[in-house]
Amino acid sequence: MMDCSRVHPLLSGHVDNALSPREALEVERHLGGCHACASLLNELYKSVAVTRSAPRALAPEGFMEALALRLEQEEARSRQLSLAGLLVWLSSRRAMVWGAAAAALALVALTLRSAPPPSPGALDAPPPEVASVRLVKEHHVALSIASPLEDLSAANLSAHFHADAQ
Amino acid sequence: MPPFQAPCHLRALPTGLGRVAVLAAACWLGLACAAPSAAQAPRRPEPARAERPLAPRADAPALAPEAARARVLLLRYLREGLRRPFVAHETTRLLQGQVRESQQIVKQAGLGAMRVEYQSPPAMRGEVLLILGRRMLRYVPAEGVVHESRAPETGVLGRAGALVEGLRSGAVRARVVGREEVAGRNAAIVEVRGAGREGFFKRLWIDTQSGVRMKIEDVDPSGVVVSTSYFTRIDLDPVLDAGEFRPGSLSRREARPRPLRTRPLASVAEAQQRVGYAIREPSLPPGYRLVGVWVAPAPVGRQAVILRYTDGVSTFTLSQHPAPARWGSRGADQAPRPRDDRGAIRWVSGGRVFILVGNLSPHAVDRIIASLR
Numbered sequence: 001m002m003d004c005s006r007v008h009p010l011l012s013g014h015v016d017n018a019l020s021p022r023e024a025l026e027v028e029r030h031l032g033g034c035h036a037c038a039s040l041l042n043e044l045y046k047s048v049a050v051t052r053s054a055p056r057a058l059a060p061e062g063f064m065e066a067l068a069l070r071l072e073q074e075e076a077r078s079r080q081l082s083l084a085g086l087l088v089w090l091s092s093r094r095a096m097v098w099g100a101a102a103a104a105l106a107l108v109a110l111t112l113r114s115a116p117p118p119s120p121g122a123l124d125a126p127p128p129e130v131a132s133v134r135l136v137k138e139h140h141v142a143l144s145i146a147s148p149l150e151d152l153s154a155a156n157l158s159a160h161f162h163a164d165a166q
Numbered sequence: 167m168p169p170f171q172a173p174c175h176l177r178a179l180p181t182g183l184g185r186v187a188v189l190a191a192a193c194w195l196g197l198a199c200a201a202p203s204a205a206q207a208p209r210r211p212e213p214a215r216a217e218r219p220l221a222p223r224a225d226a227p228a229l230a231p232e233a234a235r236a237r238v239l240l241l242r243y244l245r246e247g248l249r250r251p252f253v254a255h256e257t258t259r260l261l262q263g264q265v266r267e268s269q270q271i272v273k274q275a276g277l278g279a280m281r282v283e284y285q286s287p288p289a290m291r292g293e294v295l296l297i298l299g300r301r302m303l304r305y306v307p308a309e310g311v312v313h314e315s316r317a318p319e320t321g322v323l324g325r326a327g328a329l330v331e332g333l334r335s336g337a338v339r340a341r342v343v344g345r346e347e348v349a350g351r352n353a354a355i356v357e358v359r360g361a362g363r364e365g366f367f368k369r370l371w372i373d374t375q376s377g378v379r380m381k382i383e384d385v386d387p388s389g390v391v392v393s394t395s396y397f398t399r400i401d402l403d404p405v406l407d408a409g410e411f412r413p414g415s416l417s418r419r420e421a422r423p424r425p426l427r428t429r430p431l432a433s434v435a436e437a438q439q440r441v442g443y444a445i446r447e448p449s450l451p452p453g454y455r456l457v458g459v460w461v462a463p464a465p466v467g468r469q470a471v472i473l474r475y476t477d478g479v480s481t482f483t484l485s486q487h488p489a490p491a492r493w494g495s496r497g498a499d500q501a502p503r504p505r506d507d508r509g510a511i512r513w514v515s516g517g518r519v520f521i522l523v524g525n526l527s528p529h530a531v532d533r534i535i536a537s538l539r
Binding site for chain 2: 020021022032132133135136137138139140141142143144145146147148149150151152153154156157158160
């Protein structure tokens, strides 16, 4: 069984349903017996809910295109730099500030684009029990073995796609 | 609610002479199973088939021609199609909501010996299902793990026997509804419906010569197809590598048993004793009955109880376990999420987490959910 130090780095991925089935199962097992990690997970979900419930703001027209153009220019420029030149460029205060600002802008823009409208009760939304649903689907597949009327292929395909449905 | 008795596979059989008839059919299938290994079986010509209809019960009403023909085809499928060696390319599509598709190579070496090798989608590429009787080994390359499951009910013979008895008793109804060529083979389309008059039903495309099932569809009560698997190419009686039908053929780093390897429990009461909480049983759609009870570890909280129901054709699985106390407000009642497009629904009611998997009409789902409040 995983210990807390191994579970902590995985909690963010758990919130995003980005863990492998095996990792998700291990994390869920750990959470079943660890109050500290369960509390931490709750805090993460609350943070996500707060972010989602924040008022939406629209980026100015042409913002994304301009940002993409600037990032492309910077990427092309950075490719042309030699290792030494890259170190010099990175050490330049102006470039550092510009890079940090661009990254922050990109993060904000992505958040604005991907955040869905807030839903009522978002703060209380329970975390998805992805592992539980997967297990029951796997049980359903197992129970279909040897049945001449069951479509085992369809059951197995269904069991594969669970996380995005939650 | 009808009482549940164990063992479930014996309960599916009738009593007296009927049971003798079904067991005889099972023995017949068993003898067929004892044929030489398919891996070494030579290609043989396909003889003309004489039709041997299934004898109905004495008190059964006379069958319409399309129903009698359907029984003959289903028997051919059970007696011959399930044991005929083949290699086929299969496409599977889930058609509810966002369409999902997989493509796989299916190899059948004989009765209860099947290997499915996934080609796509990318998430499933390289996965292998190996069915050996009641045992299923599922190799997941991304995890480097072989998950082992075991059908906790009876094996192929018992399931075939239950279907035969269902046809004899009239609980399962079948009729031929058309013909179609699938992967170059002439197939008859057999529609099979269970005791649930409002339930999902199935269509099977059965090769009239070999008895092999070429295609299968799950259809909702309104006639909409929700999933389908069909062969795009088939090679009958190929030379198969016997080594591919051994567990050792699956490369792996570790083997991991799945929880449902055990036999079903004798009753809901026994399951209740094991888990220590009151098991809630749903109000069932007409025609459905309980066929098995299992206790399995739940990823979150205490042990889960798994209940399996069937109307003779369609099945659904209901899992329940108490919401962990640490969930706090998250363990409060939660309305079911909109039914996902892969046949699972999850909700929380009275501090209990329920998960329902299977093909059921919205009306039947509502009825089950309401009865578990």
